[in-house]
Amino acid sequence: MAKNKPRTYYIKTYGCQYNKADSERIAADYQARGMVEIDNWREADEVVINTCAVRQSAEDRVHGFLNNIKIYLAENQKPKPKLILTGCMTHYGSEKLLEMLPMIDEVLPVNEVGFNYQALRKDKHHAFVQISTGCNSFCTYCIVPYSRGRERSRPFAEIIKEIKLLADQGYTEITLVGMNVNSWGLEKVGVPLRKMLMDRGKKILPSDLPENASQYLKPNGTPPFVKLLQAISEFDQIKKIRFLTSNPWDFHDELIKEVGKNKKIDRYVHLPVQSGSNSVLQRMNRGYTRESYLTVVKKLKQADENITIGTDIIVGFPGETEAEFQETVSLAKQIDFKIAFVAMYSPRPGTVAWRLYEDDIPHKEKKRRWLILDRLINRKHLNERPKIV
Numbered sequence: 001m002a003k004n005k006p007r008t009y010y011i012k013t014y015g016c017q018y019n020k021a022d023s024e025r026i027a028a029d030y031q032a033r034g035m036v037e038i039d040n041w042r043e044a045d046e047v048v049i050n051t052c053a054v055r056q057s058a059e060d061r062v063h064g065f066l067n068n069i070k071i072y073l074a075e076n077q078k079p080k081p082k083l084i085l086t087g088c089m090t091h092y093g094s095e096k097l098l099e100m101l102p103m104i105d106e107v108l109p110v111n112e113v114g115f116n117y118q119a120l121r122k123d124k125h126h127a128f129v130q131i132s133t134g135c136n137s138f139c140t141y142c143i144v145p146y147s148r149g150r151e152r153s154r155p156f157a158e159i160i161k162e163i164k165l166l167a168d169q170g171y172t173e174i175t176l177v178g179m180n181v182n183s184w185g186l187e188k189v190g191v192p193l194r195k196m197l198m199d200r201g202k203k204i205l206p207s208d209l210p211e212n213a214s215q216y217l218k219p220n221g222t223p224p225f226v227k228l229l230q231a232i233s234e235f236d237q238i239k240k241i242r243f244l245t246s247n248p249w250d251f252h253d254e255l256i257k258e259v260g261k262n263k264k265i266d267r268y269v270h271l272p273v274q275s276g277s278n279s280v281l282q283r284m285n286r287g288y289t290r291e292s293y294l295t296v297v298k299k300l301k302q303a304d305e306n307i308t309i310g311t312d313i314i315v316g317f318p319g320e321t322e323a324e325f326q327e328t329v330s331l332a333k334q335i336d337f338k339i340a341f342v343a344m345y346s347p348r349p350g351t352v353a354w355r356l357y358e359d360d361i362p363h364k365e366k367k368r369r370w371l372i373l374d375r376l377i378n379r380k381h382l383n384e385r386p387k388i389v
């Protein structure tokens with residue numbers, strides 16, 4: 001008797017490492033239900049689209065992909081696979097999404113995919129390990145706190161169990177993933193200013209913030225994230241540890257000291273600055289100043305001169321004057337970043353910046369600023385780009 005053909009799935013992943021890690025968890029969930037992953041969406045029974053909403057262009061790619069499916073199905077008279085949308089575009093809510101993208105059958109909030117199964121990894125040496133979900137920082141331009149909700153740390157024991165399993169399976173490199181890895185475990189410690197910011201949630205305005213909130217997460221004693229790094233370093237089989245993404249205001253002295261002395265931690269540190277101008281940083285609600293960012297970098301270099309820094313920068317944030325932009329240029333020269341992910345500002349509906357500020361820098365000007373920074377940082381270091389994962 002012929003065996004039933006197993007049902008198949010395909011996952012299309014857009015965006016950052018965080019989404020890639022989520023897709024590995026989603027794959028594990030499918031596998032546990034007896035479904036088989038295939039690498040051609042045209043043959044799949046179910047297609048998961050793990051979306052990015054960081055810029056309009058990222059959303060446009062999702063629309064383009066759905067359009068391709070529509071055309072293919074019409075031309076080949078194929079039955080429609082079940083289409084499931086997850087990731088950052090879920091901030092629109094199911095109702096709006098199903099209205100915007102009528103082809104979608106189901107919206108899956110990614111925080112509903114738990115850690116019940118070990119992520120299904122394709123790489124056999126390097127593994128992403130998620131240590132937290134969501135974000136409490138409410139940078140004014142960012143959709144993540146709305147799409148992924150409040151920050152929640154995965155329990156220590158669960159993370160260590162996963163690392164042990166990976167080490168036993170021969171994995172040697174680990175990248176710890178979270179929107180703000182440095183604050184891992186702090187929601188249980190209870191730090192007053194952070195709680196105040198969380199309680200204000202969506203209502204937070206840039207003017208509500210202290211000029212420099214860089215100390216607000218400073219815990220008493222060894223921060224939980226440092227303890228986690230130390231525990232992972234105990235595994236002999238694990239040779240390299242990376243973490244993404246760090247926030248400058250949480251890069252406290254104890255963490256700098258640990259990075260300096262623990263050589264299993266990669267010498268490349270990714271530390272998003274977004275702007276070199278204090279007035280822009282304040283409009284972005286980034287919670288640190290140019291000066292406090294420079295202090296973190298200086299301390300990292302003092303901890304180990306071999307440490308290199310990479311960053312994320314947004315150009316053309318609302319109201320960014322030429323003088324403010326030049327402050328970012330001068331910061332880039334001062335720090336000599338090895339790599340920068342430079343983005344042109346794109347308003348995200350629902351964010352504070354979208355509500356409060358006019359997107360008043362013309363695209364041509366954003367592009368000019370983008371090119372200046374790309375030349376200054378990325379083209380200069382073309383041959384020495386750090387390995388990010």
Ligand code: SF4
Pocket residue numbers: 135136137138139142143144145179180247
């Ligand atoms: S820290 Fe800011 S930019 Fe990063 S995910 Fe949170 S809100 Fe977004």
